Amino acid sequence: EAGVTQFPSHSVIEKGQTVTLRCDPISGHDNLYWYRRVMGKEIKFLLHFVKESKQDESGMPNNRFLAERTGGTYSTLKVQPAELEDSGVYFCASSQDGSGWETQYFGPGTRLLVL
Amino acid sequence: KQEVTQIPAALSVPEGENLVLNCSFTDSAIYNLQWFRQDPGKGLTSLLLIQSSQREQTSGRLNASLDKSSGRSTLYIAASQPGDSATYLCAVDTGTASKLTFGTGTRLQVTL
Numbered sequence: 001e002a003g004v005t006q007f008p009s010h011s012v013i014e015k016g017q018t019v020t021l022r023c024d025p026i027s028g029h030d031n032l033y034w035y036r037r038v039m040g041k042e043i044k045f046l047l048h049f050v051k052e053s054k055q056d057e058s059g060m061p062n063n064r065f066l067a068e069r070t071g072g073t074y075s076t077l078k079v080q081p082a083e084l085e086d087s088g089v090y091f092c093a094s095s096q097d098g099s100g101w102e103t104q105y106f107g108p109g110t111r112l113l114v115l
Numbered sequence: 116k117q118e119v120t121q122i123p124a125a126l127s128v129p130e131g132e133n134l135v136l137n138c139s140f141t142d143s144a145i146y147n148l149q150w151f152r153q154d155p156g157k158g159l160t161s162l163l164l165i166q167s168s169q170r171e172q173t174s175g176r177l178n179a180s181l182d183k184s185s186g187r188s189t190l191y192i193a194a195s196q197p198g199d200s201a202t203y204l205c206a207v208d209t210g211t212a213s214k215l216t217f218g219t220g221t222r223l224q225v226t227l
Contacts, residue, residue: 004158031213033213033214033215035215035217041219042119042217042218042219042220043159043204043206043215043217044217045214045215045216048213048214056214058214059214091158091159093159095213101147101166102164103149103161103164104161104213104215105161106151106158106159106160106161107158108156108157108158109158
């Protein structure tokens with residue numbers, strides 16, 4: 001069974017540009033989460049999808065971040081325009097029922113550097 | 116607001132030693148607590164998940180305990196090996212949409 005995959009693995013962009021990160025969850029997992037770790041800080045929750053619906057987006061830092069999950073399969077996270085403080089590692093995770101009785105399976109992350 | 120703290124931030128031990136990693140959290144109203152492992156440049160691998168009603172979980176050389184009332188968890192690694200070298204992360208699920216709150220991790224190095 002394939003795990004959670006993320007693309008790209010690395011991205012280097014200039015301030016003001018747009019970047020789109022993609023996450024493919026484990027097949028059959030309705031719950032999809034985005035997290036990020038900025039330099040020196042802990043991993044922080046961004047948002048949670050259940051199928052195509054946003055269940056909780058309380059962690060999204062501002063309106064430069066837009067997450068979508070059309071069709072309830074893969075998800076994209078767009079940052080537009082990117083700022084220096086957006087640099088960090090963006091993780092995606094998925095789980096089957098989101099009940100808290102099961103673990104979340106994490107992808108390898110996308111390392112974003114904004115110059 | 117839930118806060119998770121991990122001590123120590125870094126630890127170096129010789130191979131074969133038993134060791135304990137500590138995690139504390141401020142809000143005891145949790146659904147579960149999880150320990151993850153992260154290797155450099157890789158994603159997070161779940162090691163153990165302890166439900167709020169449980170006191171401990173074991174997997175091989177790993178044993179995690181949970182004292183919800185005092186807001187503490189420990190990860191015990193027996194007979195450490197160089198392959199155990201990684202960053203260990205503690206995360207709590209407060210049940211609000213199952214979002215996890217992470218600690219900053221303990222970076223473990225097991226030397227030959």
